[in-house]
Amino acid sequence: MLELNGVRKSYKRKQVLQDVTFQIQEGEIVGLVGENGAGKSTLLQLIATAMEPSAGELRLNGNRYEDDMKNIRKRIGYVPQEISVWDEYTVEENMRFFERLSWKRRSPEECRQLCLDLQLTQWTEPVHALSGGMKRKLNLAISLLHNPILLLLDEPTVGIDLKSKTEIGSYLKRLAKEEGKTILYTSHDMDEILSLCDRVLSIGEDPFYFELLQARGIQVERLY
Ligand SMILES: Nc1ncnc2c1ncn2[C@@H]1O[C@H](COP(=O)(O)OP(=O)(O)OP(=O)(O)O)[C@@H](O)[C@H]1O
Numbered sequence: 124m125l126e127l128n129g130v131r132k133s134y135k136r137k138q139v140l141q142d143v144t145f146q147i148q149e150g151e152i153v154g155l156v157g158e159n160g161a162g163k164s165t166l167l168q169l170i171a172t173a174m175e176p177s178a179g180e181l182r183l184n185g186n187r188y189e190d191d192m193k194n195i196r197k198r199i200g201y202v203p204q205e206i207s208v209w210d211e212y213t214v215e216e217n218m219r220f221f222e223r224l225s226w227k228r229r230s231p232e233e234c235r236q237l238c239l240d241l242q243l244t245q246w247t248e249p250v251h252a253l254s255g256g257m258k259r260k261l262n263l264a265i266s267l268l269h270n271p272i273l274l275l276l277d278e279p280t281v282g283i284d285l286k287s288k289t290e291i292g293s294y295l296k297r298l299a300k301e302e303g304k305t306i307l308y309t310s311h312d313m314d315e316i317l318s319l320c321d322r323v324l325s326i327g328e329d330p331f332y333f334e335l336l337q338a339r340g341i342q343v344e345r346l347y
């Protein structure tokens with residue numbers, strides 16, 4: 124359902140991504156690993172349509188990004204590495220604000236249910252009073268408002284406790300296995316990757332992650 128062919132990205136003269144080619148099938152949970160600065164966030168931003176590649180082609184369900192950008196954007200949910208919600212507002216206000224901006228209309232009950240599905244129960248609490256893990260859950264719930272088919276998650280569980288991590292993990296599994304959503308996500312947590320991902324893509328010059336995962340028997344493909 125997602126297909127990249129010879130994708131490259133340079134910032135000014137600095138080449139960050141070189142010739143990235145891979146495919147992901149519907150309903151797969153795929154991990155993206157690599158050392159700091161390897162280009163994971165850059166790659167997710169390209170797939171999320173937040174940036175354009177310097178070269179190469181991206182397709183979603185066969186449609187080329189450059190031909191159908193607006194429709195492709197509607198089908199993608201993206202959670203950036205940095206938490207991006209309104210700190211002064213409550214969970215409810217955040218959900219309703221982003222619902223107004225979303226492509227799809229959702230009732231307040233549906234918005235609340237999305238949060239409850241993630242075990243985020245502090246509906247009337249201001250976001251600044253939430254823990255880091257709760258904020259990440261809110262970010263994730265917001266990215267699901269328009270019912271995307273492809274979810275791109277940039278380190279969605281960084282710095283959060285094991286319980287929230289497990290809850291987010293089971294929720295993502297449910298989204299993929301029951302609702303057929305496709306998930307591409309980055310993490311530095313190898314245990315989490317082992318328990319969650321169907322397979323892994325590794326990027327970067329250093330084969331450290333690739334060799335580590337291979338040694339642990341997980342299906343891993345080295346992009347460069
Ligand atoms: N807007 C930008 N302008 C110039 N260089 C950038 C920009 N964004 C990222 N880079 C550079 O591109 C490279 C890849 O960055 P990126 O954030 O994609 O890495 P990453 O794999 O996500 O790292 P991390 O694990 O630290 O999140 C880095 O060398 C970074 O300095």
Ligand SMILES: [Mg+2]
Binds near residue numbers: 163165204
């Ligand atoms: Mg990053």
